[in-house]
Amino acid sequence: EVQLVESGGGLVQPGGSLKLSCAASGFTFSGSAIHWVRQASGKGLEWVGHIRTKANNYATAYAASVKGRFTISRDDSKNTAYLQMNSLKIEDTAMYYCTRHPGSGGPNWGQGTLVTVSS
Amino acid sequence: DIQMTQTPSSLSASVGDRVTITCRASQSISSYLNWYQQKPGKAPKVLIYAASTLQTGVPSRFSGSGSGTDFTLTINSLQPEDFATYYCQQSYNTPLTFGPGTKVDIK
Numbered sequence: 001e002v003q004l005v006e007s008g009g010g011l012v013q014p015g016g017s018l019k020l021s022c023a024a025s026g027f028t029f030s031g032s033a034i035h036w037v038r039q040a041s042g043k044g045l046e047w048v049g050h051i052r053t054k055a056n057n058y059a060t061a062y063a064a065s066v067k068g069r070f071t072i073s074r075d076d077s078k079n080t081a082y083l084q085m086n087s088l089k090i091e092d093t094a095m096y097y098c099t100r101h102p103g104s105g106g107p108n109w110g111q112g113t114l115v116t117v118s119s
Numbered sequence: 120d121i122q123m124t125q126t127p128s129s130l131s132a133s134v135g136d137r138v139t140i141t142c143r144a145s146q147s148i149s150s151y152l153n154w155y156q157q158k159p160g161k162a163p164k165v166l167i168y169a170a171s172t173l174q175t176g177v178p179s180r181f182s183g184s185g186s187g188t189d190f191t192l193t194i195n196s197l198q199p200e201d202f203a204t205y206y207c208q209q210s211y212n213t214p215l216t217f218g219p220g221t222k223v224d225i226k
Contacts, residue, residue, distance in 0.1 A: 035215060045163065045206060045217040061213055097162060101210045106168035106175075107153055 002026035002108045004098050009113030012088055020083040020113055022098030030054060030076040032102065036083050038094035039112075048096070051081060066092075088117045121145050121209050125218035131226040138194040140221045142207035147187045151211035154183055154192045157220075158203045166205075167192065197223075 008020040022034060033056075036048040049062035051072040060072050071084040081098060095112040102108075122145035132138050142152065150170040155163035165174045167183035170190055180195045194201055202225055207218040 035213075037215070044219050045208070047213070047215040047217075050213055050215075063214060101215070106165045106172070107210070109162050109165070111162050 002100075004100065004108055004110035006096060006098055006110045006113035009096065009115045011116045011118065013119050014088060014090055014117055016088050016117070017084070017086045018088065018115060020085070020096055020098075020115070022081040022083075022110060024079045024081070024100070027100070027102070027108075029079040032100050034072075034074065034081040035099045035101065036072060036081075037097045037099055037109075038092075038115075039097070040091075040094040043094075046094075048083070085115070088115075090117050093117045120214055121148060121211065121216050123207055123209055123216050123218040125205075125207055125221050127221060128219065129222040129224070131224055132197050133226045134197055134199055136197045138197055138201075138223060140192045140205055140207075142185075142190040142192070142218050144188045144190075144209055144211075148209045148211035150186050151209055152183075152185065152190045153208045153210060154181075155206045155208065156201075156203045157206065163206060194223075 003025045005023045012018050033052045035050040038048050039045050049072050051074050052059045069087045074081045093116050095114050097110055097112045099109045124143045126141045152170045154167040156166050157163045166177050166181050171183045182193045184191050204220045204222045206220050
């Protein structure tokens with residue numbers, strides 16, 4: 001069974017940092033790109049960024065709203081992807097999900113981890 | 120970026136009704152279209168992927184159709200547990216983009 005489990009969320013002050021993790025199981029993690037998607041309370045879904053595989057040079061891409069502040073990385077030996085969030089703003093408050101979109105079969109999503117940016 | 124629109128933004132329906140939600144992409148996305156159901160406080164749940172393939176475990180009253188730019192999610196005989204918000208999403212390229220959602224509530 002495919003599983004994605006996010007962790008690392010919490011309360012942080014504006015300007016602070018937080019690192020989220022996405023632990024994967026049930027599939028060949030090293031062969032799969034991983035995306036991060038967020039959702040503010042009562043709002044829609046917003047793509048944050050993604051990291052591709054080693055075969056694609058671990059290429060990353062980010063939404064304009066987080067570029068330069070957020071960094072996505074991965075450790076294939078630990079089957080884990082990360083979202084490093086720096087210079088956090090109040091508007092970054094959201095539930096953060098990691099997700100995978102395989103070439104065949106349906107997407108997989110984690111249960112999410114909540115990030116609250118507040119003083 | 121590919122823009123996704125959904126109509127309607129909300130609808131009221133009764134148990135047993137047939138419900139149709141439309142999703143349109145700003146450019147052709149072939150069949151790279153997924154449909155999700157989301158309930159308050161929960162992660163999005165995959166209903167349909169590749170425009171028309173029913174995710175394992177999803178009731179057969181849900182169906183999807185379309186290709187290119189125009190897609191439809193149909194719920195036949197709406198059940199009490201189907202009252203939720205529905206999103207479409209394109210996975211044709213990055214950034215992944217989502218429709219704004221359609222909230223289905225009880226009439």
